[in-house]
Amino acid sequence: MRHTSPVAEAPAERQRRTTPGHGQVVLLPTEPLDPAAERDSSYRFSDPGLSELSLEALLTELLIRVQEALKVDTVAILLYEPDSNQLVARAATGIEEEVEQGVRLPLGKGFAGRIAADRVPIFIADVNHADVLNPILREKGIASLLGVPLIVEGQLIGVLHVGSLTPRTFDQDDVAVLQMAAARAAPAIERAQLFARLEHEHDVSMVLQRSLLPQRLADVVGVNVAARYLPAREEVGGDWYDVFELPRGRVGVVIGDVVGHGIVAAALMGRLRTALHSYAIEGHGPGRTLELVDRFVQSLNESAMATAAYAVFDTYTSALHYATAGHLPPLVISGADVRMLEVTPAPPLGAFPYGRCPEHELSLESGEMLLLYTDGLVERRGVALSAGIDVLAAAVNAAQTPEEACTLAVARLVPREGLRDDLAIVALQNAAVPSELHLTLSAEPKTLAHARRILRRWLNERGADEGVVAEMTIAVSEACANAIEHAYAPSPATFELHGQARDGEITFTIRDGGRWRPPRGHNRGRGLSIIVAAMDDVQIDRTAEGTEVVMRRRIAPK
Amino acid sequence: MSLADVQITLVPTALIAHVTGEVDMSNAEEVGATVIGATPNEAQGVVLDLSRVEYLDSAGIYVIYGMRSSLQARGQSLILVIPAASPVHDSLRLAGAERPGEVADTVEEALRVLDGRPTTGS
Numbered sequence: 001m002r003h004t005s006p007v008a009e010a011p012a013e014r015q016r017r018t019t020p021g022h023g024q025v026v027l028l029p030t031e032p033l034d035p036a037a038e039r040d041s042s043y044r045f046s047d048p049g050l051s052e053l054s055l056e057a058l059l060t061e062l063l064i065r066v067q068e069a070l071k072v073d074t075v076a077i078l079l080y081e082p083d084s085n086q087l088v089a090r091a092a093t094g095i096e097e098e099v100e101q102g103v104r105l106p107l108g109k110g111f112a113g114r115i116a117a118d119r120v121p122i123f124i125a126d127v128n129h130a131d132v133l134n135p136i137l138r139e140k141g142i143a144s145l146l147g148v149p150l151i152v153e154g155q156l157i158g159v160l161h162v163g164s165l166t167p168r169t170f171d172q173d174d175v176a177v178l179q180m181a182a183a184r185a186a187p188a189i190e191r192a193q194l195f196a197r198l199e200h201e202h203d204v205s206m207v208l209q210r211s212l213l214p215q216r217l218a219d220v221v222g223v224n225v226a227a228r229y230l231p232a233r234e235e236v237g238g239d240w241y242d243v244f245e246l247p248r249g250r251v252g253v254v255i256g257d258v259v260g261h262g263i264v265a266a267a268l269m270g271r272l273r274t275a276l277h278s279y280a281i282e283g284h285g286p287g288r289t290l291e292l293v294d295r296f297v298q299s300l301n302e303s304a305m306a307t308a309a310y311a312v313f314d315t316y317t318s319a320l321h322y323a324t325a326g327h328l329p330p331l332v333i334s335g336a337d338v339r340m341l342e343v344t345p346a347p348p349l350g351a352f353p354y355g356r357c358p359e360h361e362l363s364l365e366s367g368e369m370l371l372l373y374t375d376g377l378v379e380r381r382g383v384a385l386s387a388g389i390d391v392l393a394a395a396v397n398a399a400q401t402p403e404e405a406c407t408l409a410v411a412r413l414v415p416r417e418g419l420r421d422d423l424a425i426v427a428l429q430n431a432a433v434p435s436e437l438h439l440t441l442s443a444e445p446k447t448l449a450h451a452r453r454i455l456r457r458w459l460n461e462r463g464a465d466e467g468v469v470a471e472m473t474i475a476v477s478e479a480c481a482n483a484i485e486h487a488y489a490p491s492p493a494t495f496e497l498h499g500q501a502r503d504g505e506i507t508f509t510i511r512d513g514g515r516w517r518p519p520r521g522h523n524r525g526r527g528l529s530i531i532v533a534a535m536d537d538v539q540i541d542r543t544a545e546g547t548e549v550v551m552r553r554r555i556a557p558k
Numbered sequence: 559m560s561l562a563d564v565q566i567t568l569v570p571t572a573l574i575a576h577v578t579g580e581v582d583m584s585n586a587e588e589v590g591a592t593v594i595g596a597t598p599n600e601a602q603g604v605v606l607d608l609s610r611v612e613y614l615d616s617a618g619i620y621v622i623y624g625m626r627s628s629l630q631a632r633g634q635s636l637i638l639v640i641p642a643a644s645p646v647h648d649s650l651r652l653a654g655a656e657r658p659g660e661v662a663d664t665v666e667e668a669l670r671v672l673d674g675r676p677t678t679g680s
Binding site for chain 1: 559561578579580582583584585612613615616617619620645648649651652653654655
């Protein structure tokens with residue numbers, strides 16, 4: 001058998017030899033390197049610059065240095081993947097196909113597999129007559145191979161192997177150089193791998209966090225909203241915010257903070273956001289909604305906890321109901337005045353069985369803003385929480401819009417060096433109702449609901465009582481429905497709705513570019529009947545250019 | 559947020575459809591088709607619960623008439639649940655169509671009306 005190592009000719013006491021696989025020879029050098037070679041190799045592989053590199057850059061650098069030191073044609077690094085118990089080709093020079101094809105090798109078999117399983121260097125003099133699993137090695141015409149395991153504190157990291165296209169006898173010095181390279185590189189690889197994994201987890205939780213927060217805030221008639229989320233310097237947390245529309249002209253706004261960091265906190269945040277939105281849609285008020293989310297957290301059987309503040313604003317009546325669970329008190333910005341809202345101390349969600357979240361009520365006047373925020377915004381090392389809230393209040397007291405409030409708060413409170421904790425802030429403003437309505441609406445059925453929300457708010461503000469608001473809303477909606485039916489389909493068309501209040505009388509004008517159609521079918525006339533019944537006076541003007549409906553009704557002062 | 563929702567319950571004699579939200583020309587036909595489509599042939603009739611509807615306009619009224627015709631053609635009755643103080647009641651009053659079918663104040667009352675009626679067609 002000619003394929004055993006020529007190193008075997010050396011005195012038997014210098015090395016032990018076994019043949020783990022056909023044509024493979026295990027080499028265990030016992031002789032120290034020639035001092036000059038040692039110095040040279042040591043320099044090559046202990047460069048402290050190596051530890052600064054990312055995993056990819058480190059592996060590439062290692063390939064170059066090993067190739068130079070041993071004057072070989074190929075170098076390959078396979079890393080051990082504990083989950084699959086396989087070696088995965090991660091970097092190679094001369095046999096790049098290994099990496100491109102994503103070669104995976106089982107432990108215990110073949111050349112690299114034996115090196116990894118037995119944790120010994122192996123030399124193959126003649127690849128064609130040896131136990132080699134990876135066909136790429138033969139296809140590339142590699143004649144001889146030498147490989148060593150990469151080990152850190154007894155843990156297998158991978159395999160480093162070199163190859164020669166011409167038959168070559170790797171001697172004891174070659175083995176020593178390769179082992180030194182492996183010894184120096186292994187810890188750096190492990191560090192870089194760990195770092196890459198952490199970085200990956202950070203990226204994943206960042207993407208998760210982003211995808212779990214609203215992509216855009218609900219566009220609700222009657223309010224202006226804005227929000228910010230900023231991750232901490234090091235890792236994401238579980239802060240969240242949400243704004244959603246609720247039945248009967250109401251809008252929900254919530255902010256919360258899941259205790260903990262990373263993917264787990266971000267994932268729980270997503271579940272709580274969904275749970276709260278679901279309970280809110282069911283029609284529960286803020287206090288009961290938070291209590292139900294608390295029961296939900298309790299039922300998870302995880303040591304999960306979160307704080308939250310949730311408010312429901314009624315765009316028709318300007319009433320604001322809110323409740324908190326272990327969360328910082330909301331602020332209300334009213335002109336240049338900023339006040340902290342009263343809250344009843346309540347435990348965080350998931351903290352105690354049957355936690356209660358008492359509800360508070362106030363009127364959020366036109367132009368006023370509600371500001372919800374997480375502790376990441378106001379908590380600073382060595383500064384009292386109340387002082388942080390005072391700084392926030394001072395920062396936002398000149399804000400005219402929610403967007404401005406968020407910008408000012410972040411600009412003033414986020415330290416230059418970044419955040420230790422993530423932060424969220426959301427602002428909701430009771431949008432001022434104009435004294436006259438001038439709306440251009442698209443001529444499609446879904447416009448009607450939108451127009452009614454605007455109308456109810458506007459009529460409320462004009463002082464009409466509830467019944468009158470309802471009657472006029474249906475009358476205007478019917479006239480708008482007619483305008484939509486007149487529109488020449490399928491091109492996009494619009495119609496106009498004007499409203500004004502003078503001397504206790506409301507006048508609406510609905511103008512479209514189509515022709516008034518006589519009612520079709522005996523039930524289609526009901527729209528006009530409703531308009532006539534709900535208003536004091538109705539005039540319909542049909543011309544070639546379009547149809548104009550003018551309707552009036554007196555309202556009794558409230 | 560969807561404008562309206564329909565929640566359907568089947569009892570031995572009838573299909574009960576609870577409608578919530580707002581019904582206008584954008585969704586009235588869908589609401590009607592949903593209820594008619596879900597009504598089994600064996601049911602004596604449909605109880606259309608409009609007590610929690612917040613808004614109903616002429617398009618909605620038109621669909622109610624349409625539902626009544628479809629059901630009548632199958633030998634089934636339509637009983638509406640419309641309490642006196644409700645937005646739907648106000649819409650019907652404005653439209654001059656106080657009783658677009660048989661009306662009850664509650665679902666229970668509607669079911670009693672249906673149960674006390676001899677089964678048609680058998």
